[in-house]
Amino acid sequence: MQDDMSGRTHHNAHHGIVENGRTHLRDLSLTELREFVERLEEPRYRYRQLVSWLYEKLADDFLEMTDLPMSLRETLGRNAEVSSLRGATMQVSKIDDTRKYLFELRDGKFVESVMMRHGHRLTLCISSQVGCPMDCRFCQTSKGVFQRNLKSGEILDQICHLKQDCRDDADKVNIVFMGMGEPLLNYRSLVQVIGTLNDADGLEMGSKRITVSTSGLPRRMKNLANEGIKCSLAVSLNATTDDQRRRLMPAVSRHSLKDTIDAARYFAERTGRRVTLEYVLLKGENTSYEDAHRLGKISRKGPFKINLIPYNPGRDPEFDTLSEDELDRFIQVLLPYSPTLTVRRSKGPDIFAACGQLWNQSLGHKKEPAEGT
Numbered sequence: 001m002q003d004d005m006s007g008r009t010h011h012n013a014h015h016g017i018v019e020n021g022r023t024h025l026r027d028l029s030l031t032e033l034r035e036f037v038e039r040l041e042e043p044r045y046r047y048r049q050l051v052s053w054l055y056e057k058l059a060d061d062f063l064e065m066t067d068l069p070m071s072l073r074e075t076l077g078r079n080a081e082v083s084s085l086r087g088a089t090m091q092v093s094k095i096d097d098t099r100k101y102l103f104e105l106r107d108g109k110f111v112e113s114v115m116m117r118h119g120h121r122l123t124l125c126i127s128s129q130v131g132c133p134m135d136c137r138f139c140q141t142s143k144g145v146f147q148r149n150l151k152s153g154e155i156l157d158q159i160c161h162l163k164q165d166c167r168d169d170a171d172k173v174n175i176v177f178m179g180m181g182e183p184l185l186n187y188r189s190l191v192q193v194i195g196t197l198n199d200a201d202g203l204e205m206g207s208k209r210i211t212v213s214t215s216g217l218p219r220r221m222k223n224l225a226n227e228g229i230k231c232s233l234a235v236s237l238n239a240t241t242d243d244q245r246r247r248l249m250p251a252v253s254r255h256s257l258k259d260t261i262d263a264a265r266y267f268a269e270r271t272g273r274r275v276t277l278e279y280v281l282l283k284g285e286n287t288s289y290e291d292a293h294r295l296g297k298i299s300r301k302g303p304f305k306i307n308l309i310p311y312n313p314g315r316d317p318e319f320d321t322l323s324e325d326e327l328d329r330f331i332q333v334l335l336p337y338s339p340t341l342t343v344r345r346s347k348g349p350d351i352f353a354a355c356g357q358l359w360n361q362s363l364g365h366k367k368e369p370a371e372g373t
């Protein structure tokens, strides 16, 4: 059992029991779901039917599950629930069809997810916490209030809801844990979710299609490498010196750059998967000629690839954006070190759907300090 940040444990979350005494089926691991069906004294094949409704046909309600007898659907309706999402609103970008979803959770809190199109591919940007306890200065989510970790079922519900919305293209979906929150602070739920995503009974997705993006928690990055689950890792680096990182990402900067890079290399070597180093370009903060050289040198410390992200000013910009010429000069210094470098352009600028812009005014309250990082 893993402690969350507040030191509380997740007994109920792991057994999927929600406040009204019903079990949220997507909170259960697939082993727990099998046991749940056994406890109902139903034949074993009912597990297969149920799991297919949950993760293949993406049902919202037991009544849809037409190959289950009505008496079983009624029993399930009394004892369990399919989705914990209470309501959803969606904004669609007129520029590039990016969709931003705002979900209401059972306890009245809100969480956001984003669906982006890149040619034929779809990327689902999924939240792992309500708000975020980290305080990365370039990120709007950090301006809200950290309220709580999401349960596994709440994370899977976002994925299933978005997949439902892109049914025809559902096979081309990639998932990035890059929405609200630091996913490695919600470690046990994240690992359970990835287990369900990987499993042939679940969504059957491999490591190339699932990316965990962390601000850089070395111990948990190493733990993730040792879990034996299939996912890729991206580290939001954004600095080439410890001083810079302290200014830009104070909460996570208690871990040195060296420890962060060592943990990224450990992940890459242990899993055989190249790690992405993400770098938000903040003009005058981390974009000097020396920064480009230092970033280049860091990129050679392991099987890494660099993803440059031009800062998106959003509603309330605190930093300046590089011009195209300045960006090009930065890239020219970096390219000899890191030929696989990519640049990520923001999606959905008219609906503020870019990375680091997920934040809802209704989150309210005062920010709590980050612990356990």
Ligand code: SF4
Residues within 6 Å of the ligand: 132, 133, 134, 135, 136, 139, 140, 141, 142, 179, 180, 181, 182, 214, 215, 236, 356
């Ligand atoms: S960048 Fe990520 S870890 Fe940092 S405050 Fe934003 S959501 Fe949290």
